[in-house]
Amino acid sequence: MFIKISDKQHLLDELSEYYGSIIVFHYICSNCEDEQVTYEHEIDDELILDIDDNGVLIGLECTECGYNEVIVDTDSIIGFEII
Numbered sequence: 001m002f003i004k005i006s007d008k009q010h011l012l013d014e015l016s017e018y019y020g021s022i023i024v025f026h027y028i029c030s031n032c033e034d035e036q037v038t039y040e041h042e043i044d045d046e047l048i049l050d051i052d053d054n055g056v057l058i059g060l061e062c063t064e065c066g067y068n069e070v071i072v073d074t075d076s077i078i079g080f081e082i083i
Contacts (some may be wrong), residue, residue, distance in 0.1 A: 021043050023041055031069075032064050056074075058071070061082065
């Protein structure tokens, strides 16, 4: 199931609703604007606090342009998929 996100508060609300689930985030690369997908994350207190403070820590290279995206800002998150 894919949950489309409209803003940071909506993201935090949805993550709280699916607490304990395993998800992947869909986001836009900040360098080339291609849609990317993160590794799997478990929704827990640490993930929610990280997102509230900084964004999603991923450390992945974009499959389109090779840019190393370390932290995805919440404005770049399209949504998340429950695995």
